[in-house]
Amino acid sequence: MKFSLRQLEVLVAIGRESSVSRAAEALSMTQSATSMALAELERQFNTRLFDRQGKRLQLNTEGRELLPRAMELLDRAQELEALLEGKIGTGSLRIGATLTIGNYLATLLIGDYMQQNPGSRVELAVQNTSTIIDQVAHFKLDLGLIEGDSYHPDLQITPWVDDELVIFAAPDHPLASKSGVKLQDLINENWILRERGSGTRQVFDAAMRHQLTNLKVLLELEHTEAIKRAVESGLGIGCISRLALKDAFRRGSLVPLEIAGLDLKRQFNFVLHKQKFLTAGISSFLQLCREVTENVSRSDLIILRKPDGKPVEYR
Missing domain, CATH: 3.40.190.10 (Periplasmic binding protein-like II)
Structure with missing residues (x-):
């Protein structure tokens, strides 16, 4: 064969990182050795696999087509090596x-x-x-x-598996003791929500699409635990997965606000x-x-x- 597995490792690493230096670090190689391995692979087949944009390398059409095949070959080679060495595990x-x-x-x-x-x-x-x-x-x-x-x-x-979001509050929040909480009751509350780009926020925005412009979002946080602590401290109400609230509900440190007709399933x-x-x-x-x-x-x-x-x- 004209190519080596090492050359394919370099191709895959650069394809993932879009950077020779980061690929070299991932492979524990020098930057010059990594560059030489890619250059030799391209020279042997008289082709270019990346578009150069300053220090950044982006896979071109040929490179994108080759990448998954190179990864499959490397994965199979690792499985074969483990088998030959009598190693257990799945890599x-x-x-x-x-x-x-x-x-x-x-x-x-x-x-x-x-x-x-x-x-x-x-x-x-x-x-x-x-x-x-x-x-x-x-x-x-x-x-x-x-x-x-x-x-x-x-x-x-x-x-x-199915999951469900739930709107929740601290046990001393005024809505916690109210029977039959309605959607309109939520409009004037301060909200502590996940950031945009999260799956949780995606579902919440879809469910509240008719009220989004009226909601007062006080905080957007990346972590569910931070949202739980903020709601427990009385800063507002939140909406995250029941899975994340399971034990808080059991202990009573937080309580669910069940709103009829609001679909928060996912x-x-x-x-x-x-x-x-x-x-x-x-x-x-x-x-x-x-x-x-x-x-x-x-x-x-x-x-x-x-x-x-x-x-x-x-x-």
């Missing part, structure tokens, strides 16, 4: 999860996965929906677990690139996720357990 896995899933489900699922597949390596990135979608689309992540929708033409969205989804090769690791993790949510009607009803068998409690 490396790069997972992205949106904040609610990442904070309340993903870390525990990864723990179970690594117990079932000793020797495996897992990296977890916790970001909002738009960031996870972008990283899966650019092959920076193998798999995404997201709370929102995506209409990216290169991505495949598969439903996982789904947690898997997102994969359509051209991504499904490694044994990806397939195994997807199977575990489905097993955990089998016969579960909503995310806050999932029971995850610690290694000692005790159910997990969220503070």
